[in-house]
Amino acid sequence: xxxxxxxxxxxxxxxxxxxxxxxxxxxxxxxxxxxxxxxxxxxxxxxxxxxxxxxxxxxxxxxxxxxxxxxxxxxxxxxxxxxxxxxxxxxxxxxxxxxxxxxxxxxxxxxxxxxxxxxxxxxxxxxxxxxxxxxxxxxxxxxxxxxxxxxxxxxxxxxxxxxxxxxxxxxxxxxxxxxxxxxxxxxxxxxxxx
Amino acid sequence: xxxxxxxxxxxxxxxxxxxxxxxxxxxxxxxxxxxxxxxxxxxxxxxxxxxxxxxxxxxxxxxxxxxxxxxxxxxxxxxxxxxxxxxxxxxxxxx
Numbered sequence: 001x002x003x004x005x006x007x008x009x010x011x012x013x014x015x016x017x018x019x020x021x022x023x024x025x026x027x028x029x030x031x032x033x034x035x036x037x038x039x040x041x042x043x044x045x046x047x048x049x050x051x052x053x054x055x056x057x058x059x060x061x062x063x064x065x066x067x068x069x070x071x072x073x074x075x076x077x078x079x080x081x082x083x084x085x086x087x088x089x090x091x092x093x094x095x096x097x098x099x100x101x102x103x104x105x106x107x108x109x110x111x112x113x114x115x116x117x118x119x120x121x122x123x124x125x126x127x128x129x130x131x132x133x134x135x136x137x138x139x140x141x142x143x144x145x146x147x148x149x150x151x152x153x154x155x156x157x158x159x160x161x162x163x164x165x166x167x168x169x170x171x172x173x174x175x176x177x178x179x180x181x182x183x184x185x186x187x188x189x190x191x192x193x194x
Numbered sequence: 195x196x197x198x199x200x201x202x203x204x205x206x207x208x209x210x211x212x213x214x215x216x217x218x219x220x221x222x223x224x225x226x227x228x229x230x231x232x233x234x235x236x237x238x239x240x241x242x243x244x245x246x247x248x249x250x251x252x253x254x255x256x257x258x259x260x261x262x263x264x265x266x267x268x269x270x271x272x273x274x275x276x277x278x279x280x281x282x283x284x285x286x287x288x289x
Contacts, residue, residue: 017229024225032217046221053225057232117212124211131205151208178206185202 009065020057023069028053030070031077037151038081040117040132048084052077071161074154078144078162134184142177145170 003011003022012019031052036045055076063072120128135143144163148154149170156174160167204210217225 020229021226024222024228028217028222028225029214032221033214036215037212042215046218046224049217049221050224050228054228054232057228119213119215120211121213127205127211131208131211134205150206151212153209181206182202185205186198189198189201 005065005069008069009063012060012063016057016060019060020053023056023073024053027070027073031073034074034077034148034152035081036117036119037147038078039084042116042118044084044088048077048080051080051084055080067161068158071158074148074158074162082140130185130188134181134188137184138177138180142173142180145173146177146181149174 008019008022011022028049032045032049035048035052036042039045039048052073056073063069117128117132135146138146141163145159148159148162149156154162156167156170159170163170
């Protein structure tokens, strides 16, 4: 059963449980994928996905249909994933407080987050590691826009809605992300591959 | 395109090495169970407790008003006593 967003709205008003069930069956893959590509670990992505759907269930009445359902869920997924990464980094930092005192406090220590993306096959692990390391060097909004477009295949218009910005800003973010990634990968190549 | 450029292009082609992973059945079951686990209604405070709190606040305010008015009266009495002693001692000072 495929519902358009308006039919979903009326279903949500009549029967919240059924509307939620539709949401889970239709969008769980999309939400899980978005969480996984941000936290890059299966167990953590599952926990965040559960949080996303709990938040969606609790605020189902607030969905007015101004944006697409997928856009709404992507926004929640991105916020929850970022929140998760922040909290995880904070906890670990507290544990190694004495070491970090001497270092730049905004740097996430190596190994803080266990990143073992299940969508990356063994033969591509090294390649993915290089890519993710470079990706992590980008500014937060560049990384989000690039991941959504390149990995998730989300359109510029939808990214603009998810990130609450204009399409031209998204284009610019992705352009700058590509440029910076090229520079970073070029540096890596110079140092390691030659 | 030289070797380096080709390598960079390959690296940036993320969709070629990051495969889509579907959610596990275990996760789907966790998601389906959300409505039964999440409480959407909140427990209301019993009316008796609300009235008891309101009465306590009213008593507290009443006691404060009484003590403030008593304090004001005693303050006025002290001021008039002070004026008498001041005028007496000011006479002595002049001497």
